[in-house]
Amino acid sequence: MFDIGRWQEIFQSISKNKLRTSLGAFTVTLGIFIFTVLFGMGNGLKNTFDKFFSDDATNTIFIWSGRTSKAYKGFKEGRQIQFENEDLELLRKELGDKIEYITPRVYKSVQATRKNESGAYTMRAVFPDHQFLEKTIIDEGKFIDERDVKNKSRVVVIGRLVEQDLFKNESALGKFIELNGLAYKVVGIFSDAGGDNEERLIYAPVSTIQLIHMNTEDIDQINLSFNKAMGVAGAKKMVSDISKILKKKHNVAREDTSGIRVRSVFDDYQQNMQFANMLQIIVLFIGIGTLMAGAIAIGNIMVFVVKERTKELGIRKALGATPSSIVGLILQESVFITAIAGYIGILIAMFALSRMGNNLEDYFITNPQVNQSTIFWATVILILVGALAGYVPARRAARIKPVVALSDD
Numbered sequence: 001m002f003d004i005g006r007w008q009e010i011f012q013s014i015s016k017n018k019l020r021t022s023l024g025a026f027t028v029t030l031g032i033f034i035f036t037v038l039f040g041m042g043n044g045l046k047n048t049f050d051k052f053f054s055d056d057a058t059n060t061i062f063i064w065s066g067r068t069s070k071a072y073k074g075f076k077e078g079r080q081i082q083f084e085n086e087d088l089e090l091l092r093k094e095l096g097d098k099i100e101y102i103t104p105r106v107y108k109s110v111q112a113t114r115k116n117e118s119g120a121y122t123m124r125a126v127f128p129d130h131q132f133l134e135k136t137i138i139d140e141g142k143f144i145d146e147r148d149v150k151n152k153s154r155v156v157v158i159g160r161l162v163e164q165d166l167f168k169n170e171s172a173l174g175k176f177i178e179l180n181g182l183a184y185k186v187v188g189i190f191s192d193a194g195g196d197n198e199e200r201l202i203y204a205p206v207s208t209i210q211l212i213h214m215n216t217e218d219i220d221q222i223n224l225s226f227n228k229a230m231g232v233a234g235a236k237k238m239v240s241d242i243s244k245i246l247k248k249k250h251n252v253a254r255e256d257t258s259g260i261r262v263r264s265v266f267d268d269y270q271q272n273m274q275f276a277n278m279l280q281i282i283v284l285f286i287g288i289g290t291l292m293a294g295a296i297a298i299g300n301i302m303v304f305v306v307k308e309r310t311k312e313l314g315i316r317k318a319l320g321a322t323p324s325s326i327v328g329l330i331l332q333e334s335v336f337i338t339a340i341a342g343y344i345g346i347l348i349a350m351f352a353l354s355r356m357g358n359n360l361e362d363y364f365i366t367n368p369q370v371n372q373s374t375i376f377w378a379t380v381i382l383i384l385v386g387a388l389a390g391y392v393p394a395r396r397a398a399r400i401k402p403v404v405a406l407s408d409d
Contacts, residue, residue, distance in 0.1 A: 044368030
């Protein structure tokens with residue numbers, strides 16, 4: 001029940017101890033401000049990691065070939081390992097339904113020309129599965145499909161910025177461009193969350209590029225995604241299995257880390273998110289520590305309040321006031337001061353985070369914000385801190401004996 005008399009006493013007590021109350025409240029405000037801002041910046045760091053990894057599916061595995069670092073089975077070290085189409089077929093055969101999508105990559109630097117416009121670009125020759133691994137967004141037309149690969153069609157899918165460079169304000173869909181002097185039909189225009197570099201790429205069927213530009217079945221890289229139902233342990237085992245399969249085929253020593261390299265985006269993502277979570281745990285301890293300092297400050301204020309009101313509290317008890325009502329009065333004042341100071345800190349922190357926006361992207365912090373659940377738990381912490389701050393002086397006030405209190409000077 002709302003007791004106006006009790007609230008009047010609380011405000012009267014606060015007005016009598018303005019300086020001490022202000023200093024204690026400032027400590028709480030500063031504590032919750034630091035906690036909220038640092039927690040928001042931790043979320044901003046997570047947002048940066050999410051943005052960084054949003055360009056690729058988080059269950060993607062990248063496989064590269066390189067030069068061996070160890071002699072093995074009569075082969076000298078320094079041997080260049082070259083992947084071919086049969087390596088993809090081997091992985092499909094050995095891993096089966098553990099693979100979700102798979103594609104080769106062949107990289108070519110090309111000079112693209114269209115009428116009077118030209119530019120140098122990187123071409124990626126791929127399978128249709130590449131669209132899902134790279135999270136390529138088709139704005140117009142289509143991506144490379146199985147028919148294009150089977151027929152070795154001279155078709156390309158170009159990035160949004162390639163279209164702007166070569167076609168200006170025209171649509172490129174259905175038109176032709178020359179790549180190193182050969183005409184290719186544009187069957188699709190794409191955009192990509194990876195940004196400008198990704199949107200200045202050109203995709204073509206791998207079979208076409210192998211035939212026209214190389215006349216081999218060589219591939220530069222293999223990308224695949226694993227079935228997420230396998231879980232973390234299954235994914236890690238799959239990375240190990242891929243390495244063993246390919247090293248066995250190409251006669252590379254198991255301990256050779258440079259002949260064949262396998263990396264999972266999921267592992268990188270997990271490691272970075274664990275780093276961000278650890279930072280937030282540290283922030284949590286810093287915030288709680290600062291709030292505890294505020295609680296001590298509020299507690300000291302309440303000790304002085306109790307001491308100054310000793311005679312008054314003794315009279316209350318002599319007139320029949322129960323210990324619980326005394327405790328309730330002191331706790332209510334403590335929680336009220338802490339809550340008001342804390343809410344001010346939260347509001348200032350929210351304003352500061354909103355002003356930061358994306359101005360800290362150079363420091364790997366993107367859109368630092370706190371969610372509703374964080375605000376809820378911050379409120380709970382405030383109430384607990386306020387109750388903790390008032391408990392000791394409230395208990396002391398409840399134990400005051402009327403005779404002792406009335407004789408207090």
